[in-house]
Amino acid sequence: MVKSWLEKARTLHDIGASLDTLSYRKKHDLICEERYERRWRQLGRHLPVSEDLRRYFGSYLHDSSTIGFDRKGDSATLSLHSVYGDQFDWTLRAIQRVDHLRTGPPEHLYRIDLQFSGVHYCTTKEGYLNRDLVYGRWPGPSSLDPEKGDELLDDYFFTEDDRLQWVAHIWRREPTSSRRWNTVYLLIDCESVSVVDLQAEAAELNFGPFARTLWDDVWTGVDADVASLWVDDGLRIYLEQRADHHGIDLANGCWRTDGR
Numbered sequence: 001m002v003k004s005w006l007e008k009a010r011t012l013h014d015i016g017a018s019l020d021t022l023s024y025r026k027k028h029d030l031i032c033e034e035r036y037e038r039r040w041r042q043l044g045r046h047l048p049v050s051e052d053l054r055r056y057f058g059s060y061l062h063d064s065s066t067i068g069f070d071r072k073g074d075s076a077t078l079s080l081h082s083v084y085g086d087q088f089d090w091t092l093r094a095i096q097r098v099d100h101l102r103t104g105p106p107e108h109l110y111r112i113d114l115q116f117s118g119v120h121y122c123t124t125k126e127g128y129l130n131r132d133l134v135y136g137r138w139p140g141p142s143s144l145d146p147e148k149g150d151e152l153l154d155d156y157f158f159t160e161d162d163r164l165q166w167v168a169h170i171w172r173r174e175p176t177s178s179r180r181w182n183t184v185y186l187l188i189d190c191e192s193v194s195v196v197d198l199q200a201e202a203a204e205l206n207f208g209p210f211a212r213t214l215w216d217d218v219w220t221g222v223d224a225d226v227a228s229l230w231v232d233d234g235l236r237i238y239l240e241q242r243a244d245h246h247g248i249d250l251a252n253g254c255w256r257t258d259g260r
Helices: 028-043 051-056 083-096 199-207 209-220 234-246
Strands: 065-072 075-081 111-117 121-127 133-135 151-160 163-171 183-190 192-197
Touching (some): 075 083, 083 199, 083 209, 083 234, 111 183, 111 199, 199 209
Antiparallel strands (some): 065 075, 075 111, 121 133, 151 163, 163 183
């Protein structure tokens, strides 16, 4: 009995929202043009999740590091160290001039757990250079250090059989074969999804209560120009503005007591 149509996927074109349909022998610029066209067309589709979950799917967490994967019974959880939380951590350290030349991950990771319930099918597949899909064992992140582990490239949904089919494209630091891409596809067919977001807790544990206040503003985008927030010095400027708004002394990591 076939548990999911994902089980029948034999080529990248069966699941690929961001992959080209041209031969890899064709001109590179044409491949890239079609690849991005298909990717943005897929990402522009309505995400079949609640409004509060949309910031966690549809490739929004692109470049976040995978730090855990757990499958038990009819549930599965993919844990990530958020790329946004990591940039927040770097930027705040630079502003405070405290260990801003960080040589490793933050002590407390900016963790997000993507949880899948009522799982009918869950597997990983690898893609050959000719676009064929083969079953590939992905034991989970290659390292618990997010700076050395695997990364989420993009993810997208399909909706068939009144269920959710989720595809995550994960970049592996350790390729398994010269004939394969150094990526793996995590395929999950489930009834529902949920999220446990521990980023705010990490901000507070790494810096103190004032950082949680700033992180809440960053994540919800209070008075933010989203287009420039994560570009160049956008985050630094925004944090300084929000700190002034809340009466926070960024240099000393506390609230001001001078009434300003």
